[in-house]
Structures are given as C-alpha cells and as structure tokens.
Amino acid sequence: MRPNVIEILGGPQVFGARAARVDLLEEVERGLPIRAYEAVSEALELTPVEEDRLLQVSLRTRARWKRRARLDAAASDRVVRLARILALAVLVLRAAGTR
Numbered sequence: 120m121r122p123n124v125i126e127i128l129g130g131p132q133v134f135g136a137r138a139a140r141v142d143l144l145e146e147v148e149r150g151l152p153i154r155a156y157e158a159v160s161e162a163l164e165l166t167p168v169e170e171d172r173l174l175q176v177s178l179r180t181r182a183r184w185k186r187r188a189r190l191d192a193a194a195s196d197r198v199v200r201l202a203r204i205l206a207l208a209v210l211v212l213r214a215a216g217t218r
Contacts, residue, residue, distance in 0.1 A: 127202040127209075129158035147196050150189035156198050162205060173201060 124143065131138040133154045160170055171177060174197050184190065190198065 124199065124202045124206045127159060127162060127206045128155040128199070133158060143199055147199055148192055149195075150191055151195040151198055152189055153184050153187065155202075156184070156190055156194070159198055159202050159205065163201070174198065 125134065125138055125141050128134075128151070133152050134141050156174075163169075165173065167178065167181075170181065174181075174194055176194060184194075189195075
C-alpha cells in the first residue's frame with residue numbers, strides 16, 4: 120500500500136481526469152489549484168489560525184488566494200507536505216485497524 124497524496128489533495132475533483140498521472144513536482148512548481156489547499160484544509164478540519172501557522176501565511180494572503188486560481192510554489196510545497204503527512208497517517212491507521 121502507498122499513501123494516496125493526490126486523493127488527499129482532492130483527486131479527480133481538483134485535477135480532473137489526469138488525477139491518476141499528476142506529477143506533483145511539476146504541480147508544485149506551477150502552483151497547486153486553490154481547491155487542493157481547500158481539500159487538505161477540510162480533511163484536517165483546520166481553523167483559520169491553524170491554517171495560518173501551518174502554511175506560514177497571513178489571513179490577508181489567504182484572502183488574496185480566493186481571487187486566484189493557483190497557489191504560489193512555496194505555499195504549494197507546504198500544502199503537499201501536509202497532504203503527505205495526512206496520507207501516511209491514514210495509511211498507518213488503516214494498517215493498525217486490520218491487525
């Protein structure tokens with residue numbers, strides 16, 4: 120079993136039909152879609168204060184994101200890191216549940 124980071128980032132709802140073959144490095148460099156950030160935030164049930172701290176952004180920066188389609192590369196990298204941690208946690212908890 121491998122952690123499904125793309126699914127945590129929103130899967131086909133965010134990346135469309137190409138979700139199965141997304142190159143994360145390329146997406147981070149280009150900037151993730153805002154919806155990927157929203158998917159991770161919802162999955163983790165983050166409060167605005169937690170989002171600010173984990174993503175190292177201010178409320179004003181997050182407000183500006185609402186007017187754009189994509190995050191910048193630095194924020195995209197942090198979102199992917201959070202998604203990887205969540206995907207690994209899900210994997211570990213599923214494995215623990217099957218024992």
